[in-house]
Amino acid sequence: MSSIIETRDLTREFTVRDRLRRRTVTAVDGLSLRVAAGESVGYIGANGAGKSTTIKMIVGILVPTSGEATTCGLRPVRDRRVLARRVGVVFGQRSQLWWDLPVRESFEILAAIHALRPAEARARAAELAETLELGEFLATPVRQLSLGQRMRAEIAAALLHRPELLILDEPTIGLDVLSKQRLREFLIAERREHGTTLLLTTHDMGDIERLCDRVLVVDRGRLAYDGTLDGLAATVGARRxxxxxxxxxxxxxxxxxxxxxxxxxxxxxxxxxxxxxxxxxxxxxxxxxxxxxxxxxxxxxxxxxxxxxxxxxxxx
Amino acid sequence: MLVRATGVPRLRGDLRLRAYWLLLVAGMRTQSAYPLATFAGLVANATFGLLKTAILFAVVEAAGGGIAGYTAGTMSAYIWLSQGLLGSVNLYGRSDMTERVRTGDVATDFLRPVNVQAANILPAIGKGLFAFVPRGLPSIVIGVLVVGMTMPATPGPYVLGTVSMVLGIVLSHSVVYLVAVSGFWLVETRGFVGLYMAVGGLFAGLFTPFHLFPDWLQVIGRATPFPSMMMFPIDVLTARVTGFAALQVVGVQLAWLAGALAVGHLMTRAGQRKLEVQGG
Amino acid sequence: MVSAYRAVLASRVRAQRSYRTSFALDLVGAFLMGLAELAEVYILYTAVQGIGGFTFAQILLVFGLADLTFSLADIVFGHVDNLPEYVRTGKLDVYFLRPQPVLAQLVTSDISLRRLARAGVGAGALTVGLVLNDIAWGPATVALLALALVSGVATFSALFVTAAGLQFFLVNGAEMTNAFVYGGRYAATQPASVWPRAVTVVFGFVFPMAFTAYLPVTALLGLPGAPWLPSWLGWCAPLAALWSWALALACWRWGIRHYRGAGG
The missing domain is CATH 3.30.70 (Alpha-Beta Plaits)
Structure with a gap:
């Protein structure tokens, strides 16, 4: 299978200034990984292990200090704008929707941003509204949504342009059990129907169990484990x-x-x-x-x- | 949110004083935590100072070397002292309290056993007083070195001027507090803030010395607390007013301050009652 | 993209107008700010007989032109100067995930209608100035005025973008850019003839504030220019705008490179 994400010796250093001293911190350290098209991969690690930095390099926000990343066959930083049409990203803590606007209008703007044809955009938005059960609050301004509703709207927004790769950073954080459940069911169905590749960071083992075929564990910027969840459980004895x-x-x-x-x-x-x-x-x-x-x-x-x-x- | 003043435990007097002192110091510490921000403010101050100098020196020159009692030297003193005070005197009309009232976070303030008004003004004053060291003094030094300024040779104006300056700083934060707590009754205080900035800047002498104003505008200005925040303290400090007149200036400042604090106290009480009744 | 911008703007307009009283108060506040500054100009220029070769009627043209063009730029570009906020809330990262230039998205993300009031003060001062002064109207003067208006808006817009670019390096010291953004506006309302040489270098050429109002007005009224700034330069306002944009885009690229960690 062709790979959709490939990194080779990906490294990212940050200069941190405390008081007058400068320190170099290595957030991602020689990371080499490969995700095949259609896979569903959980990317886990402690806070500050380098997860977000990796994602930012994969989507072209950050430039690697050394090494390289290839996403959808493109160079993320150089080809950022082309890549943006093929990747959907949800950062759990930051919104891509318009705070004052009804959800529906956010979708319209995003459709225009991604240059979708109006008819096509309407059909896709309707499909997502149906499967993610957004109907009841499509006309509600984003600022009035509950966390669970907002997250569903965020994911719909990220999927509007039918990306082949969906990256979710902590999508279930703070959600109640029912909301989590719904979201997971949707993602399973979405993948089944469209074959979307999924890369997911989470602190919730349930997300990984339900959604991911494969787990990557990152520790201090390095890959500490790459394999199946069962294999992970067997390795460390973490079982239900x-x-x-x-x-x-x-x-x-x-x-x-x-x-x-x-x-x-x-x-x-x-x-x-x-x-x-x-x-x-x-x-x-x-x-x-x-x-x-x-x-x-x-x-x-x-x-x-x-x-x-x-x-x-x-x-x- | 139900808040009952009677339910809040009272602190012992000495403990309360200590709490207020710590709040003041906390303000100073926040200010010192951002040296780059302070430096940035200084750069902006100095730029504006140079532009003010250019235009006001041209005014003095056009008037034949003196206007409304200002020479180039005392005009320079006015310019650089006022630039120096900009980091300390609040002429922007906005404070942390503005945001706390708008978001309703202020409700938690009422649960603490300290006076809400004091607890919000003191850190702001602390910030203002601290800012005078890294922002105020360098501004004055720039003025002395680059342009030169005429300052009094006797200690009197400096002593009374310092008192007057501190009073001006405290007064500005006390009036800004009034703007902030008006948010208990208004959905948005931005308009008030804009009004404060426009009228305050004009009468405090932000760009043009008050004494250059036509008489009728000076009369209006004196009916507001704004000249007492910056213009009048600079008058005392530069010995433009001395002796009994200088004491009078301080007296006027004290009167405005007492008024602002009293109104603030009443508005705080009324605001608290409104929170109790309407739940924020 | 155009339709997306229209949708965003329409929403921002609606959001700002939905709080009617507060929007009205905003307008009043902004109007008063403009008026207070105009009052200060009035006070200075009537206290003495002309400053830097300008009477009050003549400086009205400079003040009006500068204030109007700055305010128009401020309406569309003003929020760009608030970059640290976009970084802190992660909005900027979101812009990287969309297939448009980041700067274009930043600029089109907001609009400040209340600054219309400020533009109104500028337009009023300019109009009164045009009436009070003895101007030899003809195609050339109209062209000069039009050129000055367009170039002035462009120059001030570039100033906001320059500020944003530099704020990538000054996340806690964003106020530093006020020195040339708001200092620049203040400088633009002055006759450049009162400036010392150092100020002439900074606000005559690096940030070409003299080209937004002072120089066009000297050319319009046939007044002598200032040292290093002859009045015919008033016709070169478009060049100043071009230079400002070159500087702005360089600063922006530099800032973005720094943000993404590609050196700089």
Whole structure:
């Protein structure tokens, strides 16, 4: 498959001035990575690990100190304006919409900016409004939208010109569970229909699990892991944990299929079972029910910070 | 937002004084945190100073060497002292409080056990007083070195002039506070701010010394607090007015300051009540 | 792009007018500012018999031309001078993600209608000046005036862009550019004949403020120019505008290169 993002020894240094001393900080350090067209890649790392800097170089905002990036076969800085037509970007914390304007008018302006034909733009906007459920607030000024509504509008804005590459920087930050869910479902459908390549930075493991085939972990500007999520979990032992509350104290639930007993609390009233994913949750629950009556259950997702920490620890 | 003054705990007197002192110092520290900004202000000040010098020296020259009691030397003193005070006296009509009232953040101010008016004016005064060191003094030095200026030879004007200058700085921030809290009743105070800038700049002597104005305009000007913010302190400092007249100037400043603080106090109380009733 | 600009502007206009009272107060504030400055000119030029070879009636032309052209430039370009805010809020990064030149997007992102009031003061002063002065009207004088108006707006617009370019380096010291933007406006209302040489270099040539009003007016009225600034230079206002734009675009490119980290 052809690659849509390719970086070779990508490096970016910043000069930081504290008081009178100048210091050079390397935000991205010899990063080489390749994303194939159609892939869906999660790009994770701690704050300040170099994620945003990488993205800014990939889309042509920042010039690399050394090394090079190729996006959609173009040189991002030199070909910025051509590239802009082929990439959609959402920076979670900054808006590309017009604050005082109804969402619909922001879309009209963006369509003009991307030189879309009016009929084509209308059709696309209608499609996005439908799938992202924007209808109820298309006429509302952006400043009055809730965070979840705004993020959906932002993503629609980034997809209006049918980019082949969609880059999302923290798209689910601050969203409630339902909004997150909706957004993820939309992105899955969008990718299925249009084959859009997705690059996603996030602090939410759920985003990665639902959306990404592949994970890149960056640590102090370097690639610390590149592979599947399962592989990541296997590497650092970060797996989902099923927590069951039982009606009566029960002996440790050892040896149930697809699980590994982690620990028990309150004399066996609450037990933690690691899910290895080899069987369905229903099967696991059925197996638990054979031993004890279930009062309640919950699933602990692995904490992405924790995963990253472990990766860092392993790579140092 | 429901805010009840009675529910706010009162601080002990000495603690309260300490809080106010710290607020003043905090203002000074914020100002010192941006040396580049201060330098930038100085560059702008000096440029305007040179342009003012060019035009006002031409005026003095056209008048045959003296006009309204100014010679080239005292005109230069007026120009560079007023440029020096620009970083300290607020003639722009805008303050942090303007924004706090507009956004409604001010509601949290009422929850603190300090006087809201004092807590907002003091940091601004702190900034203003501090700015005089890196912005005011260099402006004056530039004036002395590049143009030269005539200053009094006795210590009296400097002592009273310093008092008058500080009063002018405090007065300007106290009146700007009034503009800010008018936002409790107005959706936007930008118009008021513009009015303050236009009228204030004119009567404070921002570009043209007050004493060059025709009489009728001086009468109007004296009915406003603006000359007391900058023009009159410069008069005292340059010994244009001395002795009893100088004391009178300080008296007028004190009266304006008392008035501004009193009105500010009433407006703060009324604004707080409005927040309580209408929820901001 | 044109239709996009129209849509953005229409929205900005609507947004500014939607708060009717505050917009009206804005207009009044801006008008008063213009009036206060005009009052200062009046005070100075009536306190003595003419300054730098200009009577009050004559300086009205300079003040009017300078204030009108500055205000018109300010309406369209004024917000550009607020670049650090665009950097801080990330708006500038968003402009990089769109297929237009960043500067074009920045310029077209806003418009300040309240400065119309200020332009009104300038236009009024200019009109009164044109009536009061004894002008030998003919195709040449009309052409000179038109040339001065267009070039003046262009020169001041370039000043705002120059400021924006330099503000990439002065994120905390943006006020420094006020020295030549607002200092420049102030200088433009003065007769250049009162300037010392250093000021003539800076505001006669580097930032060619004398070309926006003073020189065209001396050419219009047949007055003698200033040292280094003969009155025929009034016809060269378009050259000054070109030079200003060359400087502005150089500063902008330099600033953008710095922002993107490509040296500079």
């Amino acid at each position: 944990v099923l927590v069951v509350d039982l009606v009566e104290p029960t002996a440790d639930l050892v040896g149930l299929p697809g699980t590994e007993h982690l620990r028990s609390k309150v004399g066996g009233l609450r037990q933690h079972l690691v899910l290895d994913g080899s069987t369905t949750l229903a099967a696991v629950l059925a197996a638990v029910a054979e031993h004890a009556e279930l009062r309640d259950l919950s699933i602990e997702e692995p904490d992405i910070e924790d995963v990253v920490r472990r990766i860092y620890a392993a790579s140092r």
